[in-house]
Amino acid sequence: MSFDLGVDSLGDLSRGAALLGTGGGGDPHVGRLLVTQALGDRTVRILDPDEVADDAFVVPVAQMGAPTVGMEKLPGGDEPVAVLRAIERHVGRTADAVIPVECGGINSMIPLFVAARTGLPVIDADGMGRAFPELQMKTFAAYGISGSPMALAGENGETAIIDTGTDDKRMEWLARGVTMRLGGIAHVAEFTMSGADMRRTAIKRTLTLGIRLGAALREARRDHRDPVAALAEVVADTEYRHLRALFTGKIVDIERRTEGGFAVGRARFASFGAADTSELELTFQNEHLVAEVDGRVVCTVPDLICVLDAETGEPITTEGLRYGQRATVIGIGTPPVMRTEQALAAFGPAAFRLGTEFRPVEELTAGTAGTAAPTP
Amino acid sequence: MSFDLGVDSLGDLSRGAALLGTGGGGDPHVGRLLVTQALGDRTVRILDPDEVADDAFVVPVAQMGAPTVGMEKLPGGDEPVAVLRAIERHVGRTADAVIPVECGGINSMIPLFVAARTGLPVIDADGMGRAFPELQMKTFAAYGISGSPMALAGENGETAIIDTGTDDKRMEWLARGVTMRLGGIAHVAEFTMSGADMRRTAIKRTLTLGIRLGAALREARRDHRDPVAALAEVVADTEYRHLRALFTGKIVDIERRTEGGFAVGRARFASFGAADTSELELTFQNEHLVAEVDGRVVCTVPDLICVLDAETGEPITTEGLRYGQRATVIGIGTPPVMRTEQALAAFGPAAFRLGTEFRPVEELTAGTAGTAAPTP
Numbered sequence: 001m002s003f004d005l006g007v008d009s010l011g012d013l014s015r016g017a018a019l020l021g022t023g024g025g026g027d028p029h030v031g032r033l034l035v036t037q038a039l040g041d042r043t044v045r046i047l048d049p050d051e052v053a054d055d056a057f058v059v060p061v062a063q064m065g066a067p068t069v070g071m072e073k074l075p076g077g078d079e080p081v082a083v084l085r086a087i088e089r090h091v092g093r094t095a096d097a098v099i100p101v102e103c104g105g106i107n108s109m110i111p112l113f114v115a116a117r118t119g120l121p122v123i124d125a126d127g128m129g130r131a132f133p134e135l136q137m138k139t140f141a142a143y144g145i146s147g148s149p150m151a152l153a154g155e156n157g158e159t160a161i162i163d164t165g166t167d168d169k170r171m172e173w174l175a176r177g178v179t180m181r182l183g184g185i186a187h188v189a190e191f192t193m194s195g196a197d198m199r200r201t202a203i204k205r206t207l208t209l210g211i212r213l214g215a216a217l218r219e220a221r222r223d224h225r226d227p228v229a230a231l232a233e234v235v236a237d238t239e240y241r242h243l244r245a246l247f248t249g250k251i252v253d254i255e256r257r258t259e260g261g262f263a264v265g266r267a268r269f270a271s272f273g274a275a276d277t278s279e280l281e282l283t284f285q286n287e288h289l290v291a292e293v294d295g296r297v298v299c300t301v302p303d304l305i306c307v308l309d310a311e312t313g314e315p316i317t318t319e320g321l322r323y324g325q326r327a328t329v330i331g332i333g334t335p336p337v338m339r340t341e342q343a344l345a346a347f348g349p350a351a352f353r354l355g356t357e358f359r360p361v362e363e364l365t366a367g368t369a370g371t372a373a374p375t376p
Numbered sequence: 377m378s379f380d381l382g383v384d385s386l387g388d389l390s391r392g393a394a395l396l397g398t399g400g401g402g403d404p405h406v407g408r409l410l411v412t413q414a415l416g417d418r419t420v421r422i423l424d425p426d427e428v429a430d431d432a433f434v435v436p437v438a439q440m441g442a443p444t445v446g447m448e449k450l451p452g453g454d455e456p457v458a459v460l461r462a463i464e465r466h467v468g469r470t471a472d473a474v475i476p477v478e479c480g481g482i483n484s485m486i487p488l489f490v491a492a493r494t495g496l497p498v499i500d501a502d503g504m505g506r507a508f509p510e511l512q513m514k515t516f517a518a519y520g521i522s523g524s525p526m527a528l529a530g531e532n533g534e535t536a537i538i539d540t541g542t543d544d545k546r547m548e549w550l551a552r553g554v555t556m557r558l559g560g561i562a563h564v565a566e567f568t569m570s571g572a573d574m575r576r577t578a579i580k581r582t583l584t585l586g587i588r589l590g591a592a593l594r595e596a597r598r599d600h601r602d603p604v605a606a607l608a609e610v611v612a613d614t615e616y617r618h619l620r621a622l623f624t625g626k627i628v629d630i631e632r633r634t635e636g637g638f639a640v641g642r643a644r645f646a647s648f649g650a651a652d653t654s655e656l657e658l659t660f661q662n663e664h665l666v667a668e669v670d671g672r673v674v675c676t677v678p679d680l681i682c683v684l685d686a687e688t689g690e691p692i693t694t695e696g697l698r699y700g701q702r703a704t705v706i707g708i709g710t711p712p713v714m715r716t717e718q719a720l721a722a723f724g725p726a727a728f729r730l731g732t733e734f735r736p737v738e739e740l741t742a743g744t745a746g747t748a749a750p751t752p
Contacts, residue, residue: 086539090466090537156543156546157540157541158538158540158541158543158546159538159539160537160538160539160550160554161466161536162534162535163462163535164534165534167532167534170532170534174534174554174557176557177553177554178536178553178554180553181549181552181553182550
């Protein structure tokens, strides 16, 4: 169902997108401020993917780079529109709609910002239903859409167009090089496609999902309900279906560095009890990739691993992880279309050289005492 | 005067271009092999710059990257033409002629290769009358032509378009990032311009100069003449005018590394005589930047510093410098248009942070015993 979105929905979307960002995706709060300023008291038209014309020209717009850099280097405001115009000029066609590449993190907001500035509608769908660190890690790519030609824009009005044919990994490699030279953050337009191809390859209604997840967290806090149970209720009603509480404990070690233009590192969580000495280790590359409890994998990409503040249920990004923080780590299953062979080749554990096979979080945690989820 | 160039001129041009490469510019021999193969028994039309139409669309094509990488990573053969086609598509105009950006090194040959493959003519001129390491270091830039939009092509068919408006240093920065990601070598088309602008900004007849210098070296060796004297005769007849022998000695130390996509380093030459303990130190960034004898500057960019084999007079590139080699180091003045304030801002000592002011080689060496040149 299409609808009009105003600034009053941005709070929920921001919180839900932080959750779907699985630790990365850039800070949606920054994006929320940009959209709020650009939108004022107007609204953005959010198109249901099933209501987009087959021959519409759909342009995914996003920010790329290390979230740790993005926190300090805010968009000037012209880049997201400049990059849309650059790809339009290059392919000689005007966009009919923009779409998020990822509904996690700041990239839930960038298309809304472009829409607020240009009057274009935003499609309620994305290319992963979460956040991923690399450009080729999208259902668009997994199901045959080419990322090239893509455009990048920097804060000084610079633009670049990259065309690597059908080789999206090569596109990522070159675009990452340009992004690093632009200071670690760039805005991009890539995987341009028809409305029909969008409908065939996108994860649908993920903006709505972000808003619903954010609202569930807000209401749970207001009503003094368990936030994890509240999230599980929303998830159960979607193609994600499964939510599992993986661990609750405090952060005892955090190691992070910027490498190759990514924020990479590990965090260790120890359980509270003196008697229980189990630990959870989280590995991330912008986003959380794998969670292990006492050396046993309990959740891996493309399933979602999210860290929530143990008291408030607020999602914590990898940049926000701090020694001593008390947190609950949850795993959320991805939609079936994210778990196919093609999809796992694009963004499963092997794509990150994790040395483990993908198994669904609901299988990995089946029968584990203490981590069974309060799914309704 | 326009003329037709066949493979029989490539030997002289290769040798002359190696000299004008001032230690860098990439190995013209590799380019010669490419052109020889592409040309067969046909010829390339070389246009005198004064015979190019004012409204002709002129496209400079070149290779960029560290010569040390270029030696090992040879062009596959399609990149130089692919990059021309990429810039043509982007600006929506078909080239009327190609032109070297630098007549030094392999970039004397790349336009001939493109011409051999496409049938386009090559303009007998370039943007520096030598070789320089960075894209913005051109008379084109110094006299108001914008480098953007530029195209890059890699060996796997990848292309990139970069547009940084009038900021050519920014263009260099981004293009270098892409080049590094392409493995250290890329082919580029940049500073596209009209025939009138080319005539206003280019150094004229530098392909002819390369051929003449190469022929002079070849004939000097055949006739057992002093190669330095032979070169000085050619130079005296051009806008370069001055040639000075700076030093003769053997290489006692050589230090080189690839840094930021450039081949950088130093070489020290010691005089042969046991009594005479003077030394020459050469600093390079792809090309030779400054030569100092016993701590005193004797030649700096944009004047040309060339190293010749002491016996044969063959130019030696920085990659070719070897411990124990016996060499003669010469300095050649640049044309007046390369020594203006705008030109020195673009590629004088300050542009390389050398901490020395530009003074012409003929002044720096005036009255120096033992380094006076055999200029006729």
